[in-house]
Amino acid sequence: MAVTTRATTRIPGLATTVIVTVTAEATPTAAATTTAAAQVTNAPATSGNLQRFNGALGGAAAPTVTPGGRGFQVEGSDSFLNIAAALGRSCDIQHNSTRNGIVTHWTVASSDALFLLLDEVMARLCSLVFLSACLARVSSVSITDIQGISYLSPLNGQTVNNVTGLVTAKASNGFYFQGERSEDVRASNGLFVFSSSALPLVNVGDFITLNGRVSEFRSATSPNNLFMTEIVSPTDIVVLSSNNTLTPLILGKDRSPPTRLLNALDVGPDGFLSVPNNSSLISTTNATLQPDKFGMDFWESLEGQLVTIPSPTATGFRNNFGEFWVYGDWKVTGKNSRGGLTINFGPGGIPDGNPEAVIIGSPLDRSSNPQPVLGVRLADITGVVAYQFGFFYVIPLTAPQIISRPDPTISPTSIKSSPRDKCSLTFGDYNVENMAPTSAHIPAIASHISNLLLTPDIMFVQEIQDNSGPTNDGTVSANLTLTALVNAIAAVSNVTYAFASVDPVDGQDGGQPGGNIRTAFLYRPEKLSLAPGAPAGGALDPTEVQGRFLKPKLSFNPGRIDPLNSAWDATRKPLVAHWQTKDGKDLFTINLHLSSKGGSSSTQGDARPPVNSPIAARSAQVASVATFVKAILTKDPFANIIVGGDFNEFLQTRSVYQPLTKLLTSIDEAAGVPEVERYSYVFDQNAQQLDHALVSDAIKLRRAQFEHVHVNTWSPSLSARISDHDPSVGRIRLC
Incomplete structure (x- = not known):
């Protein structure tokens, strides 16, 4: 007998309707008997677990089924369907025959599962149609069962059958499909099926069922990443319906x-x-x-x-x-x-x-x-x-x-150098990103210093390369690089800076191979100069704090701090200088470029807290600088000190900065810069501050000013960005 079967349902949580028509050459068979039958009203007593309603289509009331026994056996060609009530949701199934019309019309109102035996035609329909909360094949597993309520699937490594859902998207190596939403928001109802060979079998909008193995994937080359739950090696993919929406x-x-x-x-x-x-x-x-x-x-x-x-x-x-x-x-x-x-x-x-x-x-x-x-x-x-x-x-x-x-307009700072104010001094900070004598971005950096920072009295600069740039030829001097920058600034602003730096040992300070990057100071000789009485230090000369009480001085000026300490291996050694203004005010400046964060893990990775590399080195570097600052303050508790530069770390990492922040204060805090506006760098989702300036109490108490000039983080395009860091500018008072 040719039997046509149609099933229609609204899928809760998926907002879609599934309609499937199946024609099967089959003859309904008698129901198998069980010892625990479902209780049926408004149906022939002889119907048993197979609810067969003979009569004209729609000519009689539908039978009502209440939960019966469980665990019964199915024999021969008979099958059964697990009908879940799903907390009051209803589901209608109409089964129409072209001969001797057979009508089965169910309304499920119980929250318990109803176990029914169906004839061969309904068994075939069962193998093709999943009716969400109302109908689920025996031994089926839901997507929420697979995902579970933790990071790893409770079914990881297991083979699952009859997983059903709607295909929502196709990638180059598999597809995503989605089942009914769980009332538990912790369990996702979406899942990725990893199989490029299965892509021709499905389309977006297909309602499907499949078998496969649950897997937690993580690349062997990324051990700090999380695992991704997926189904691999899918089989028995059956499209139940198409052109559905979600x-x-x-x-x-x-x-x-x-x-x-x-x-x-x-x-x-x-x-x-x-x-x-x-x-x-x-x-x-x-x-x-x-x-x-x-x-x-x-x-x-x-x-x-x-x-x-x-x-x-x-x-x-x-x-x-x-x-x-x-x-x-x-x-x-x-x-x-x-x-x-x-x-x-x-x-x-x-x-x-x-x-x-x-x-x-x-x-x-x-x-x-x-x-x-x-x-x-x-x-x-x-x-x-x-x-x-x-x-x-x-x-x-x-x-x-x-x-x-x-x-995209970037306004210049409101902080300006004042030749008439003998007590105030302006300073700027800028990581100029691998600057060599022939770097194409020198004019742009010069323009930023001149037109946006307004030529501060002293500039802290980082990533100054040697005279041969990235060519690894043993060159360590950077006088040509610094001269090129100074000349470019003069061409724009008519301000001629002098510069101070200490050349490193070849290949010992990290950065681009061959470049020998270092920190340096640019300064306006009409405002200040290096304090006399000490020679410039060499690459390996440790600078010491000397002098008498209230009159500290340096053994080398400029010099390097603690250059033989292993904490500074393969990174830039701190540059320290002692300055005097034209009317004899003293200022100590320390220019830092601490170890980079290379080797850190994702903030959303497996390791918690995330790997912050090399945190131990930066901690030791900060401690080294703090020891030096403390030596100055021991000689003169009222000393004017600025520690600035590229710290490659957030001040929110308090465990690293505690030795310094016990002695100095962030100028952002001293100047009252709103916390959300304290950033000089954008990475991933975060605006963050890697470039800092910390000041001594003597400066803090005289009401400093400070601004971050977002010329690079606000750049109109990535290609127009000159450096990956923003410059900053501030004003301090020395009296």
């Missing part, structure tokens, strides 16, 4: 990310910046997710799901892979005036890791992402949440569109 989760409306903390394992007073770092692993602890409290848990609870980011704002430039960070129309913290998210101290003094931002990956349709800058506004972005390359991503279905860009 409403994405609207972030900021349906669910919103936490705004302060990254992970529960970031134990310590400095949160994700705490020392020691790398003291625990998420993959080992595998704690239950707390998505309302911790940002990483939030994004993990959405892994594989289709989401929409409404009204996103970019927090910086694209990276080398065309990816960029955004936050959407939801609550954020640390928001600065440009629209970025600044690392700052949150409640309880815990640094804010800005977990509410997420990185936008390469579009799945292979279109190209736009080129945003800090503060760019974009149209809504829809994509799937995934973990890759050390971070949680939203991988967009197509390239986002830019709606508006911020004003």
Whole structure:
């Protein structure tokens, strides 16, 4: 007998309708008998567990089924279907025959499971149609079962059958599909199927079922990354219906990310910046997710799901892979005036890791992402949440569109050098990024110093290369590089700087191979000069604090601090100088460029707190400088001291800076710069401050001024950026 079967349902949580029609050459068979039958009213007593209602189509009332026994055996060609009531949701199944019309019309109102035996035709339908909370095949596993409520799947390594969901997106190496949402927000209902060979079998909008093996993937070359839950080696992929739609989760409306903390394992007073770092692993602890409290848990609870980011704002430039960070129309913290998210101290003094931002990956349709800058506004972005390359991503279905860009105009500082004020002195700081004598960006740097910083009386500069630049020929002198910069400034401003530096030992100070980068001072001779009485030091000469009480002086001027200390291996040794103004006021300056963060792990990686490399070296370097500063203050507690430069660390990492901050104060704090505006660098989702100036109490008490000039972080394009650091400028009073 040819039997046509149609099943229709609304899928709770998926907002889609599944309609499947199956024609089968089959003859209904008698029901198998069991010892624990379902209780049936309004149906023939002889119907048993197979609810067969003979009569004209729609001509009789539908039978009502209440829970019966469980664990019964199915024999022969008979099969059974597990019908879940799903807390009051209803599900209708109509079974129509072209001969001897058979009608079975069920309304499920119980929250318990109802076990029924079906005839061969319904068994075939069962093998093709999943009716969400109403119908589920025996031995099936849901996507939420696979994802679980922690970082690692409870079914990792196991083979799962009859996993059902709607295909939401296709990538080059697999596809994403999504099942019914769980009432437990910790369990994601999205999942990635890793299989390029399966791509021709499915299309976006297909409602499918499949078998496969649950796997937790992490690249062998990225041991600090998290694992990504996925299904591998899929088999028995069956398309149940096509052209279905799914409403994405609207972030900021349906669910919103936490705004302060990254992970529960970031134990310590400095949160994700705490020392020691790398003291625990998420993959080992595998704690239950707390998505309302911790940002990483939030994004993990959405892994594989289709989401929409409404009204996103970019927090910086694209990276080398065309990816960029955004936050959407939801609550954020640390928001600065440009629209970025600044690392700052949150409640309880815990640094804010800005977990509410997420990185936008390469579009799945292979279109190209736009080129945003800090503060760019974009149209809504829809994509799937995934973990890759050390971070949680939203991988967009197509390239986002830019709606508006911020004003690219950079205003000059309001802080100006005053030739009439004998007590005040202006200073600037700038990492000029691998500057050699022939560097193309020298004129632009000169313009910044002249037109934006307004030619401060003294400049702290970092990354001055030797005269041969990156050519590794044994050259260590940088007089040609510094002369080229000084001449370029003079050409723009008519201000002629002098310079002071100490040449390093070849190949011993890190940076670009062959470049021999070092720190240096530029100064205006009409305002100040090096204090007399001490020779310039050499690369390996340790400078000592000498002199009598209230009259400290240096053994070398300029000189290097503690250059033989192993803490300074393969990095720039501190440059110290003792200055005197034209009316005899003294100032000590220390120019730093501490070890870079190369080798650090992702802030969203497995290691908690994240690996902050080389934190031990920077801690030892800060301690070395603090010892020197203390020696000056011991000689003169009222000494004027500035320690500035590229620290390659956040002041929020208090465990590192404690030796210095016991003695000195950040000039940002002394000048009252709002905490969210204290940044000189943008990396990943964070506006952050790597370039600092710390001042002694004598300067702090005389009301300093300070500004960060965001000429590079606010650049209209990445290609137009001159350095990866912003310069800063300040004014201090020496009397």
